[in-house]
Amino acid sequence: MRKILLVDNGSLRPQATLNLRRLARALGQATGQEVEAASLLHSYKIPAEELGGQKAVSLGPRAEQLAEQGVTELVVLPFFFGPSQALTRYLPERLAEVQARHPRLSVRVALPLVDTQAPVDLRLARLLADNVRERMTGPTRPTVVLVDHGSPIPEITALRNYLAGQLSVLLGEEAGCVTYASMERRDGDAYRFNEPLLVDLLASEAMAGSEVILAMLFLSPGRHAGEGGDIAEICEQAMAHSPGLRVTTTRLAGEHDGILEILATRLAQGLAGTPLLLALPASD
16 A cells, blocks of 8 residues: 655745645646645644644654554655755655654655756746746836745755756746755855855846846745745845845745646655665564
8 A cells, every 4th residue: 555745844834834835736746646644843843723623743753653554655745955863864764764663654755846867847936937927016127036945065065056056047048047055054164155145146236226036945934934034034035134125035946837737747756666765674
């Protein structure tokens, strides 16, 4: 018996879980497969009344429960842009713990949304471009900044920069320029690859008096992205200190319907068994 879980990192904000559930339902309808939403961390702390009366599901306990119910094949579909440490460290360790108690359970973890080793795929960049165009007004060519959270591993930042290059090509003459920034970074020279920080970029002399559109490389609303989040606060403070600066944000990448097509591709690969991020075969 097989079970498919659409898995995100998790958030203390109910909007993130609600968005994940929405996508799991939509993906199930699009593919004819039953898909359930689950989170790695955090979301289980959200009160049920803020989630329509249904508590958020955590991957580890849910995988244990499914194995006890007779599921022998678990397909995990990551709702992540790239191979973050949550996918490459925490997830394998947690699933290995489950499998140690349930050796008949096989696990397949599909690829994240972006695979830079595969032939060029512009689908994510195209939906980012759609989101930017929704915010374009008038004849001026805005500065577009692709902004993400920031990562402790350079591969994720390189992935963002890769997407910024694609976005620049797609927008062409519609934008004055396309660049990138991190919302935050860890202290120390080892993490300088996250530069520039959004707060510093918006405060720079080059941005004074500019029209800026932030292309939001985030999947779901939470503490950082969305209404009242950290990025909204950074933008408000930047405009207060630079009165000629105008900053608008796009909707989140995970709120564009085009994300479903990418997820459907990753699900098909996960079901086929290739390519995968991780495979844990069952043992007799």
